[in-house]
Amino acid sequence: MEQKKGLIQKWFGRKNGRGSAKSVNYMSAKEIRQISRENRRITDEFERVRNRENVPESEYTAVMKDPGNILEIEDLNTWFFTDIGTVKAVDGVTFSVPRGKTVGVVGESGCGKSVTALSIMQLVQRPQGQVVKGELRFATDDLTIDLVRIPTEKMQKIRGNEISMIFQEPMTSLNPVFKVGMQIDEVIALHNEGMKSEEVKARTIEMIKLVGIANAEGVYDMYPHELSGGMRQRAMIAMALACTPKLIIADEPTTALDVTIQAQIMDLLRQLKERINSSIMLITHDLGVIAEMADYVVVMYAGRIVEQGTAAEVFHHPSHPYTVGLMASRPSRIRSAEQLYSIPGSVPNPIDMPNYCYFRDRCNRAFEACNGDYPPTFSISGTHSAACYHYSAVSEVGK
């Protein structure tokens, strides 16, 4: 097929034959204008709803399905309206985070795991990025709120206070022109109005000590560039935990760090979670980190969940061919093969996704049923489910 394309290209000259990428990379200006006009119409409508004043409380309260959960994500759809088409970065994601547990979200880059986190924090780049559908139910002390519909000014009370986030790159997420201590002070002062500045400082130093930095007073007066990568990430964690949040979203907290520092940070996160009794949503692409930290595992591929279950279920009985492939492609001490298993091909183009299973073209177990619609989620056991037709014999849940 590819061979043929090459030949045709030779015959018809090179200018107009760009193969399959044509539809995405080469669009006429007219087409782009048309799409962007249409996009603006859609996003303006979303913005109008969002920017209303005095939204009644009933509009953004919800009821938890299971009171044991701190966060329930149901059918979340976060789309980006770009000039070359709509990217469904998160497409119908449903999972929940139980109180006091760690949920690991794993997947390759571009699979929508970070966008899921940003949707929870209401930090998706607007207006082009919008949560178009779904509910994000979060249990605060007195009432359950829907993070999708809550107005921005109310969200500011929750963000950093009840839910906080640790970002991947500690260098880019700390402000280089302010001292570390001041940046942590700011979080505490914002969420505790009326606190005296000495109290704030004392609390900050207490937090810096908590994350295992020995020279807390010294670090308080340092700029981010004076700290090493591991120390910066500790400072980020101190900032995230400053208001004892109920839910910590850690977006690849150790990816930028060395293994020995990674071990320190993971150890620290585990201890702190116990101490302040919060839940963690851990996003990473490293299966090893997930196996060590998580109680529940969610595997994402191309914006959708392909498999979820407890850590033991997913790691001992991986069910979806993608999960199986992902685990097999990791070099491992236990099974050393001459050749690593590699998943052929690459992730489909996010702008025009196929209408069958997104993984079919790369799957080694594809059969006739896979040519049908995108598979619904089939449950394998009470907690374990996979979106693959191989499990259709077992009962169906969800849509």
Add this chain to the structure above:
Amino acid sequence: MIDDKRMKEDRFERRPSEVSLTEASLLEVKNLKTYFPISSGLFSKVKGYVKAVDDVSFSIQRGTTMGLVGESGCGKTTIGKTILRLTEITSGSVTFDGIDIHALDRRALRALRPRIQIIFQDPYSSLSPRMPVGEIIGEAVREKRLVAPEKFDDYITGIMKDCGLQEYHKDRYPHEFSGGQRQRICIARALALNPEFIVCDEPVSALDVSIQAQIINLLKALQAKYGLTYLFISHDLSVVEHISDTVGVMYLGNLVEYADKASIFDNPLHPYTMALFSAIPVPDPDVKTNRIILEGSIPSPANPPEGCKFHTRCSYCMEICKLEVPQMQTIGAGHQVACHLYKDGRRIG
């Protein structure tokens, strides 16, 4: 597809004297030191040195892969660059196939260049965005006149096919490719010059897990086909374990342990190696490893600690470690370690 026989004909002039070096090592690094001066003030007075690589010796056999691991800032990349003479040496020597790379004049160095190539870490910044892929791969081939002009197109196509790229990719630009494919382009660019030795500087750390496996398999296949020798620099220990024959562990500019893969992974001797290996997360929720968590972080290479550089973080630290720099010593069959815990080939204390 170019058959192997024709490839052989196309091979440009081989090494000047076809010495039988089958048993000897292809690359030998002896007491290599690369220091970077820290200068300040009006006249850029040199205040001190960052000892990026401080007295490192190792050798690589022809057709094998040496893995080099260590934390960031320990000098892995500097070693790679010094071998290629992209960085000048402070003292010591790098001998490639009997030629002292750092003693060559410009002309001789240019002649040697095609035989040693490098694959960089970031496939996004190491490809020129203004050049089509065929040109990126073929530029140096044309410059060096490695193949006859009429064979040029077929030659490039052959190299691209070897690296899993299609012929029609030639006219595309790097931005049209995914990370994994870009890395294939980088590999093709290195391979096009028909090198004997390739420095792979973290070639897979910017890629996703499933793509990583493809690239590692490709590197192994190419090694088998062309008999390449690799220096594989990485901080990912499981990748290094998979691809290497021998492994060197670096800490703050020093090689602290050097042995073949099996003995270093099954029986690490240096306390740093032990800690490093125990820090690898295992993808199995039931395995609870006895993790050695190192305190603190890597000291500054501009002002390294006295004696053994690791003594500030070592749990086995003794008095002698603070005073004396440990020398490389051989324990058992070719297992080298630089640590005061070992003396006369066995462990003391």
